[in-house]
Amino acid sequence: MSTFYMPTKVIMTDNAVINNSELFKKLGNKALIVTGKKSAKLNGSLDDVLEALKKENIDYMLFDNVEENPSIENIMEGAKAGRDAELIIGIGGGSPIDAAKAIGLLIKNPDIQPRKAFWNSEPLETLPLIAVPTTAGTGSETTPYSIVTDHERKTKQSLSQKIFPKYSLIDIKYFLTMPKSVRINTTIDALCHLVEGYLCTHSNQMNQWIAEEGCRLWGQAKEEIYGDTISKESMDKLIRASTLAGMLISHTGTSIPHGMGYSLTYHHNVPHGKATGIVLKAYMAICSEDKVNKIIELLGFDTLNAFGDFIKQGLGDLTISNDKLKEHVAFVSKNKAKLKAHPGEITEDDIYNIYKESLNIK
Numbered sequence: 311m312s313t314f315y316m317p318t319k320v321i322m323t324d325n326a327v328i329n330n331s332e333l334f335k336k337l338g339n340k341a342l343i344v345t346g347k348k349s350a351k352l353n354g355s356l357d358d359v360l361e362a363l364k365k366e367n368i369d370y371m372l373f374d375n376v377e378e379n380p381s382i383e384n385i386m387e388g389a390k391a392g393r394d395a396e397l398i399i400g401i402g403g404g405s406p407i408d409a410a411k412a413i414g415l416l417i418k419n420p421d422i423q424p425r426k427a428f429w430n431s432e433p434l435e436t437l438p439l440i441a442v443p444t445t446a447g448t449g450s451e452t453t454p455y456s457i458v459t460d461h462e463r464k465t466k467q468s469l470s471q472k473i474f475p476k477y478s479l480i481d482i483k484y485f486l487t488m489p490k491s492v493r494i495n496t497t498i499d500a501l502c503h504l505v506e507g508y509l510c511t512h513s514n515q516m517n518q519w520i521a522e523e524g525c526r527l528w529g530q531a532k533e534e535i536y537g538d539t540i541s542k543e544s545m546d547k548l549i550r551a552s553t554l555a556g557m558l559i560s561h562t563g564t565s566i567p568h569g570m571g572y573s574l575t576y577h578h579n580v581p582h583g584k585a586t587g588i589v590l591k592a593y594m595a596i597c598s599e600d601k602v603n604k605i606i607e608l609l610g611f612d613t614l615n616a617f618g619d620f621i622k623q624g625l626g627d628l629t630i631s632n633d634k635l636k637e638h639v640a641f642v643s644k645n646k647a648k649l650k651a652h653p654g655e656i657t658e659d660d661i662y663n664i665y666k667e668s669l670n671i672k
C-alpha cells in the first residue's frame with residue numbers, strides 16, 4: 311500500500327510573500343514573527359513579511375533571537391515573547407522554522423510544561439504557522455517535525471507533536487544570500503533526507519518517486535553547490551529538491567546518518583548538514599546495492615566512491631577522540647527509532663565502522 315499526506319499549501323514563486331498577504335489575514339490578527347539573529351534582516355524576507363502584515367493590518371511581535379539548533383530554553387524565551395499571538399511566522403533556515411513550530415505549541419498550551427507538551431502522547435492544538443524558508447536544506451517548510459536541542463538529554467530530539475505549516479511561501483531571492491558554507495551544509499542535509507528517505511524501512515512507492523525526482527534535481531545542480539556564487543537556475547533546482555525531500559521525510563522520517571549526526575552536532579558543534587553528510591557515504595555502503603546504485607545514477611555519479619569524494623570535497627574533515635567515538639556509538643545504538651528505520655539488522659560494530667571510516671580518530 312502507498313499513502314501520501316501533505317497538508318501544507320506550498321507557494322513557490324517570485325514575491326510569494328507580498329503577493330499572498332491575504333493568507334496571513336486568514337490565520338489571525340496578531341502575529342509572532344520568529345527569526346534567527348541576522349539573516350532574515352539581510353536577505354529581504356523579514357521586510358517582505360512586515361510589508362505583507364502592514365498591508366493586511368495585522369499586529370505583530372518579533373522574536374529574532376533563535377539560535378542554531380534551538381534549545382528548549384531558547385524556545386521558551388520565544389513563547390514568552392509572543393504570549394498572545396494568534397499565528398506564528400517562521401522565517402529562516404530549519405532552526406527558526408522548527409523553533410516557530412515549537413513556540414506555537416507552547417503559546418497554545420500555556421498550562422502544560424514544555425517537555426510534557428513537546429512529547430505528549432496525544433496530539434495537542436497549536437497555533438497556525440506560515441513558513442518562509444531561506445535555506446534549501448531541512449525541508450522544515452513541508453515537514454511536521456521540529457527538532458530541539460535538549461541539554462538534559464545531551465542530544466537533539468524531534469518533538470512527538472506533528473506540526474505542519476499551513477502555508478509555505480518560497481521565494482528564491484532569499485536563498486541567494488547564503489554564504490558558501492551554509493549553502494554546502496544545508497544542501498547536503500537535503501541530500502541526506504533524499505537518500506535516507508529512499509533507503510529507509512518506511513519508504514513506499516510514492517515516496518520513492520519523490521526521492522527520485524529530488525535526486526535528479528540535486529544532481530543537475532551539484533556542480534554549482536561549491537561555487538562562490540550560484541546561478542538562479544541551480545538554486546531553484548536545489549530548493550525544489552529540498553522541498554521534495556521534506557515531503558519525503560514527512561512520511562519516512564530520517565534514519566541512521568541523522569541519528570549519528572545529532573551526536574556530532576551536540577558534542578562537537580558541527581553544523582547539522584555537515585554532521586549528517588559526513589557519514590552518509592559509509593552508511594550507503596552497507597545498504598541495498600541496487601537502491602544505492604539507483605541513487606548514484608540519478609545524482610549523476612559513476613560510482614559510490616566518486617559520490618563520496620564529491621561530498622568530502624564540500625564538507626572537509628572532522629577529527630574526534632576515540633573516547634568520544636565510543637560514547638557516540640553507544641548512544642546511537644540505543645536510538646530505537648533510527649535503528650528501526652534501517653532495513654535489516656544494524657549492529658553496534660556497523661555504527662562504529664561508519665564513524666571510523668568517515669572521521670579522523672585521534
Ligand code: NAP
Pocket residue numbers: 345346347348349350353376377378379380402403404405406408444445447448449450453454455456457466484485486487488489492495496499582583
Ligand atoms: P539554520 O541553523 O537555520 O541556519 C544556519 C545559519 O545560516 C545561520 O547562521 C543563519 O543565520 C544562516 N542563514 C539562514 N538562511 C540564510 C540566508 N538565506 N542567507 C544567509 N545566511 C542564512 O540552518 P539549517 O540547516 O537550515 O537548519 C538546521 C536545523 O534544522 C537543525 O536544528 C536541524 O536539526 C533542523 N532540521 C529540521 C528538519 C525538519 O524536518 N524540521 C530536518 C532536518 C534538520 P541566522 O541565524 O541569522 O538566521
Ligand code: FE
Pocket residue numbers: 447448499500502503568582586
Ligand atoms: Fe536534516
